[in-house]
Amino acid sequence: MxxxxxxxxxxxxxxxxxxxxxxxxxxxxxxxxxxxxxxxxxxxxxxxxxxxxxxxxxxxxxxxxxxxxxxxxxxxxxxxxxxxxxxxxxxxxxxxxxxxxxxxxxxxxxxxxxxxxxxxxxxxxxxxxxxxxxxxxxxxxxxxxxxxxxRRRLGPVTSILSTLTEDAARLGGAEGLLGFSISPFDRLNALLSGLRRGFYYGLAGAPRRGKSNFALELATYVATNHHVPCLYYSWEQTQRVLGARLLAKETGIAPSTILAGGTPGGATIVPQLQSAQEQMARFAPYLFLIEGGRQDTLSRIRTHVYNV
Known part of the structure; x- marks a missing residue:
C-alpha cells in the first residue's frame, strides 16, 4: 500500500x-x-x-x-x-x-x-x-x-477525576468493591474486591477441573451485574461448544445432548432451549465468545476490545 x-x-x-x-x-x-x-x-x-x-x-x-x-x-x-x-x-x-x-x-x-x-x-x-x-x-x-x-497525548488530572466519578456512579458503593462484582461468588468477590480495571488475573489448575467453565461463569456474572462487554477467548473450544455450555447451565441438559439436538427417540429439547435463551437475555447482548488463534496476542485482544 x-x-x-x-x-x-x-x-x-x-x-x-x-x-x-x-x-x-x-x-x-x-x-x-x-x-x-x-x-x-x-x-x-x-x-x-x-x-x-x-x-x-x-x-x-x-x-x-x-x-x-x-x-x-x-x-x-x-x-x-x-x-x-x-x-x-x-x-x-x-x-x-x-x-x-x-x-x-x-x-x-x-x-x-x-x-x-x-x-x-x-x-x-x-x-x-x-x-x-x-x-x-x-x-x-x-x-x-x-x-x-x-509523543503521546497526556491528559490533565480532570480526565482521571471524571473516570473515578463514572466508576462511582456505576458501582454505587455496592459491597465496597473496587472493581466489577462477580456476585454470587461473594467470598471471592470480597477477597479480590471485584475484577478491577487494569488487573490481570491468573487461573491455574489441573486439566479438566472446570477452569474454562468457571471463567465463563465469571464473564456471565460481570455481564449480568454491570451490562458491560465481556470478551471470552478460547483456544480449545468452538463458539458452539461454549454456547452449549451456557445453555446447559440454564437447562440442566448435557452440552453433548444440546449439540446433538436431543437424544435419539427422546422428547424435543427446543422448548427448554427457547426458555433458557430468554433467561440468558440478561447477559447475552454483552458476552462475546471468540475462538482464539495463534495471532491473538494481548495487543490484538486489546484491539478487539477497542472495536467492541
Missing part, C-alpha cells in the same frame, strides 16, 4: 468511527504526519467536526456539508473525499500499524532534511559559519524528532 492509499484509509477510519480518531490522537497523531496537503486539510476538518458534534455520529453527508461550510470543498477536495469514502475502513490494530508507518515515513523525511543540511554545511566553501550554533540547531532538531516518535 502506497502512502496515498494509506492516508486515505486512515481518514476513512476517522470518518467511520470516532473511537479510531480518539485513539490516534491519544497516541500522538497530528494531521501534519499526513504527506499530502489535501489529506491534512480533510483531517483538520474531521477533528473540528467531531469537536463540534460531540458524541453524535457523522457520515459522508455531514462531512461534505462541514467542508462546504468551511469553504474548502473545491474540486480537489471533492475528488479526494470520494477516494477516501471508497476505501475500506481499518480496524484499530491496522490503524495503529498505519500510524507507525506514517511516523516512520515522517522521521525518515526529517532525517533526510537534516542530512542535506549537514552535507551542505560541510561542503560550503570558505567559512563554515558558527560550528557551535549549527551543531546546537542540529541537536535540537534531533531531540524534537525523538520526541515526535514517542
Amino acid at each position: 502506497d502512502f496515498e492509499d494509506l492516508e486515505a484509509t486512515i481518514l476513512k477510519g476517522f470518518v467511520r468511527d470516532r473511537q479510531l480518531i480518539t485513539m490516534a490522537l491519544n497516541e500522538g497523531f497530528t494531521p501534519e504526519l499526513l504527506p499530502s496537503p489535501v489529506a491534512r486539510r480533510l483531517c483538520n476538518a474531521l477533528i473540528d467536526l467531531y469537536l463540534k458534534r460531540g458524541a453524535e455520529a457523522i457520515n459522508e453527508v455531514t462531512v461534505r456539508n462541514h467542508l462546504e461550510g468551511r469553504g474548502v470543498l473545491n474540486a480537489e477536495m471533492e475528488h479526494y473525499l470520494r477516494a477516501v469514502i471508497s476505501m475500506r475502513p481499518p480496524d484499530a490494530g491496522k490503524l495503529m500499524a498505519y500510524l507507525d508507518a506514517l511516523r516512520n515515513h515522517d522521521s525518515r523525511e526529517r532525517l533526510q532534511s537534516l542530512y542535506t543540511q549537514l552535507d551542505g554545511f560541510l561542503k560550503a566553501e570558505g567559512t563554515h559559519g558558527d560550528l557551535v550554533q549549527f551543531t546546537t540547531e542540529m541537536v535540537d532538531k534531533l531531540i524534537e524528532l525523538q520526541k515526535q516518535r514517542v
Whole structure:
C-alpha cells in the first residue's frame, strides 16, 4: 500500500468511527504526519467536526456539508473525499500499524532534511559559519524528532477525576468493591474486591477441573451485574461448544445432548432451549465468545476490545 492509499484509509477510519480518531490522537497523531496537503486539510476538518458534534455520529453527508461550510470543498477536495469514502475502513490494530508507518515515513523525511543540511554545511566553501550554533540547531532538531516518535497525548488530572466519578456512579458503593462484582461468588468477590480495571488475573489448575467453565461463569456474572462487554477467548473450544455450555447451565441438559439436538427417540429439547435463551437475555447482548488463534496476542485482544 502506497502512502496515498494509506492516508486515505486512515481518514476513512476517522470518518467511520470516532473511537479510531480518539485513539490516534491519544497516541500522538497530528494531521501534519499526513504527506499530502489535501489529506491534512480533510483531517483538520474531521477533528473540528467531531469537536463540534460531540458524541453524535457523522457520515459522508455531514462531512461534505462541514467542508462546504468551511469553504474548502473545491474540486480537489471533492475528488479526494470520494477516494477516501471508497476505501475500506481499518480496524484499530491496522490503524495503529498505519500510524507507525506514517511516523516512520515522517522521521525518515526529517532525517533526510537534516542530512542535506549537514552535507551542505560541510561542503560550503570558505567559512563554515558558527560550528557551535549549527551543531546546537542540529541537536535540537534531533531531540524534537525523538520526541515526535514517542509523543503521546497526556491528559490533565480532570480526565482521571471524571473516570473515578463514572466508576462511582456505576458501582454505587455496592459491597465496597473496587472493581466489577462477580456476585454470587461473594467470598471471592470480597477477597479480590471485584475484577478491577487494569488487573490481570491468573487461573491455574489441573486439566479438566472446570477452569474454562468457571471463567465463563465469571464473564456471565460481570455481564449480568454491570451490562458491560465481556470478551471470552478460547483456544480449545468452538463458539458452539461454549454456547452449549451456557445453555446447559440454564437447562440442566448435557452440552453433548444440546449439540446433538436431543437424544435419539427422546422428547424435543427446543422448548427448554427457547426458555433458557430468554433467561440468558440478561447477559447475552454483552458476552462475546471468540475462538482464539495463534495471532491473538494481548495487543490484538486489546484491539478487539477497542472495536467492541
